[in-house]
Amino acid sequence: MNCxxxxxxxxxxxxxxxxxxxCQDGCQGVYFDNFELKQLDETHEGSGSILEEILSQERQDDSRMEKMECPKCHIKMKRHKYAFDSDIYIDHCYSCNGIWLDKGELAAVRDQFRSDKQRTQNVETLISSVPDIGQEMARMEIERDKADARAKKRRGFFSFLNKIIPS
Ligand SMILES: [Zn+2]
Ligand SMILES: [Zn+2]
Known part of the structure; x- marks a missing residue:
């Protein structure tokens, strides 16, 4: 298959x-069949010298906008973010679910995954460390903030009406 x-x-x-x-001799990108990236996107997954080689490569500028053809189906692949709040753009074939990663992106994807997990873990630890009474107070505080926001919105609406309807 050609790159x-x-x-x-x-x-x-x-x-x-x-x-x-x-693409070892060219741009050093990698192509995964049918979502197989899922099996290698966490830091503990996979081993071997080829993986080490791929992970050691530096990420390049990721601002490319033009779409590439899937090397398998030869239709244009979609370009979108790997995860919800990541800055890693991947190329994804919606026909065969192949995924193309540019040089250095596999390492970035794996790092992202680790930090996402850590973030969730941190939040969970944070919540579980708050005693019940504290959680209840936190919830009340959130409800009060929401009510405040609603009241503010209403006030804004009425002052808007006052302006357009002459009294
Ligand atoms: Zn290439
Ligand atoms: Zn394809």
């Missing part, structure tokens, strides 16, 4: 049972 980015011939490599196409 969708630089057209070099990609080599097929296997990382802990997951087959990927790797």
């Amino acid at each position: 969708p980015s630089c057209n070099h011939h990609m080599i097929e490599v296997e990382i802990s049972g997951v087959k990927i196409d790797y």
Whole structure:
């Protein structure tokens, strides 16, 4: 299979049972079949010298906007963020669910995953460390803030009416 980015011939490599196409001699991007990225997107997943090589590569400028063709189906792939609040743009074929990662993006994806998990964990620890009475007070505070916001909105609406309806 040829690389969708630089057209070099990609080599097929296997990382802990997951087959990927790797543009080793060209742009060093990697292509995953059918969501197989899920099996290698966490920091503890996979091992071996090829994976180490891929993870050691530096990420490049990610501002490319043009869409690439899926190396398998030859239709244009969609370009979107990997996770909800990440800054990593991946190329995703909606037909075969192949995923293309530019050089250095696999490491970025794995780092992202770790930080997301850590964030959730931190929040959970935070909540569980608050005694029940504290949680109740926090909830009341949130409700009060919401009520305040609603009241403010209403006030704003009436003063708007006062302005447009002459008394
Ligand atoms: Zn390439
Ligand atoms: Zn495809």
